[in-house]
Amino acid sequence: MFNTLMQMPLFRGVSYHQLSEVLGRHPFHFLKxxxxxxxxxxxxxxxxxxTVVSGKVRMVIGSNDNKVRVSQTLEAxxxxxxxxxxxxxxxYPATVTADGTCGIMQIEKNDFIKIINSDSxxxxxxxxxxxxxxxxxxxxxxxxxxxxxxxxxxxWIISLTQLNARDITMECRQRDLYSVFGVQRxxxxxxxxxxxxxxxxxxxxxxxxxxxRRLLIDLxxx
Amino acid sequence: MFNTLMQMPLFRGVSYHQLSEVLGRHPFHFLKxxxxxxxxxxxxxxxxxxTVVSGKVRMVIGSNDNKVRVSQTLEAxxxxxxxxxxxxxxxYPATVTADGTCGIMQIEKNDFIKIINSDSxxxxxxxxxxxxxxxxxxxxxxxxxxxxxxxxxxxWIISLTQLNARDITMECRQRDLYSVFGVQRxxxxxxxxxxxxxxxxxxxxxxxxxxxRRLLIDLxxx
Numbered sequence: 001m002f003n004t005l006m007q008m009p010l011f012r013g014v015s016y017h018q019l020s021e022v023l024g025r026h027p028f029h030f031l032k033x034x035x036x037x038x039x040x041x042x043x044x045x046x047x048x049x050x051t052v053v054s055g056k057v058r059m060v061i062g063s064n065d066n067k068v069r070v071s072q073t074l075e076a077x078x079x080x081x082x083x084x085x086x087x088x089x090x091x092y093p094a095t096v097t098a099d100g101t102c103g104i105m106q107i108e109k110n111d112f113i114k115i116i117n118s119d120s121x122x123x124x125x126x127x128x129x130x131x132x133x134x135x136x137x138x139x140x141x142x143x144x145x146x147x148x149x150x151x152x153x154x155x156w157i158i159s160l161t162q163l164n165a166r167d168i169t170m171e172c173r174q175r176d177l178y179s180v181f182g183v184q185r186x187x188x189x190x191x192x193x194x195x196x197x198x199x200x201x202x203x204x205x206x207x208x209x210x211x212x213r214r215l216l217i218d219l220x221x222x
Numbered sequence: 223m224f225n226t227l228m229q230m231p232l233f234r235g236v237s238y239h240q241l242s243e244v245l246g247r248h249p250f251h252f253l254k255x256x257x258x259x260x261x262x263x264x265x266x267x268x269x270x271x272x273t274v275v276s277g278k279v280r281m282v283i284g285s286n287d288n289k290v291r292v293s294q295t296l297e298a299x300x301x302x303x304x305x306x307x308x309x310x311x312x313x314y315p316a317t318v319t320a321d322g323t324c325g326i327m328q329i330e331k332n333d334f335i336k337i338i339n340s341d342s343x344x345x346x347x348x349x350x351x352x353x354x355x356x357x358x359x360x361x362x363x364x365x366x367x368x369x370x371x372x373x374x375x376x377x378w379i380i381s382l383t384q385l386n387a388r389d390i391t392m393e394c395r396q397r398d399l400y401s402v403f404g405v406q407r408x409x410x411x412x413x414x415x416x417x418x419x420x421x422x423x424x425x426x427x428x429x430x431x432x433x434x435r436r437l438l439i440d441l442x443x444x
Binding site (some may be wrong): 061063064065067068083084085086087088089093113116117120123124126127128129130131132133134135136137138139140141142144145146147149152155156158159160179180181182183187 | 409
């Protein structure tokens with residue numbers, strides 16, 4: 001468990017000694033969930049920073065009209081929606097359920113602030129995480145000025161998933177997808193086919209399965 | 223000057239006494255620029271947090287192919303691109319020039335970290351600022367699933383400008399704009415006309431002038 005914690009993005013570069021001290025000084029809650037149990041419901045307040053520390057969870061984010069749903073698997077060690085802990089919206093945008101038995105570590109907001117204030121490595125890790133996501137909208141939109149629909153699809157899925165997400169799936173009826181992207185059927189099919197041939201995704205009339213999120217980032221940055 | 227600093231987003235909620243202490247303990251550099259002088263060139267490394275503390279600057283961000291350029295005015299007190307200080311990209315995405323005589327305050331990265339570590343109000347303000355921008359790509363993309371082109375235009379301009387930006391202008395030939403947004407001429411014209419009638423913007427064949435950024439946010443959230 002200790003080794004898993006040391007691999008957490010927030011604790012990267014921290015010594016064994018420093019982490020022991022932090023664990024000793026602040027209350028960390030460890031919770032167990034069984035397969036399919038709800039860990040977080042979309043709309044729940046982010047009062048704690050929750051991190052998957054064993055097993056994995058499935059996280060699902062949907063549009064208000066429920067036409068589009070994007071699902072991703074987060075494997076330990078991975079924080080859950082760390083961008084929604086401060087800022088304008090401090091409630092979770094997604095529903096998270098256990099995928100098999102899994103363990104979640106929770107740190108209360110006040111303790112979390114004390115931790116990142118206690119050493120600049122913690123602070124640096126968290127600022128890097130937030131800034132990377134804050135830069136996404138600027139850099140993503142600049143990358144989209146080529147007008148390439150494939151990049152637009154890539155940007156959407158990147159925006160709705162975390163850096164280390166796996167088994168990413170976008171569920172949407174294809175006819176809804178035309179209107180979501182504001183394009184004709186043929187343009188969408190041809191973009192999806194090109195992405196399929198490039199090994200980036202596979203698709204059926206109701207879902208798109210992403211091979212690897214990094215391929216989407218490569219496409220966006222190309 | 224002191225009153226202006228106290229109104230800076232980073233120093234919001236901080237007492238006169240606390241701010242005096244911070245100013246006494248850390249070196250703050252105050253620089254003067256004359257009209258049209260370059261303050262920052264796109265690509266410059268973010269080694270300092272730069273804040274407009276008197277007058278105003280014009281900030282211009284362009285796509286790689288230079289087809290689209292978005293300009294905005296930042297008035298004192300306003301930090302310049304605070305999202306690009308940490309994270310994957312630590313260089314400025316935009317060029318900034320003085321709009322009339324203006325004053326810029328610079329804080330070195332190491333001092334900045336010490337300041338936000340010295341009191342949780344500073345830290346809180348910065349975390350809120352970053353998180354709000356980090357949430358933008360998720361919330362923006364979710365808002366776009368309606369497929370409304372007007373919302374898409376709003377999202378693009380919001381993504382490329384800061385919260386308190388004024389006099390926002392998007393420069394782009396209209397025929398390039400069709401391909402950027404991947405739509406037919408008529409769809410674009412009709413979206414721009416509706417936005418013009420709603421008082422959100424005005425446009426010519428080569429530029430779009432935004433009345434007020436908050437109207438774009440209202441449209442995106444509606």
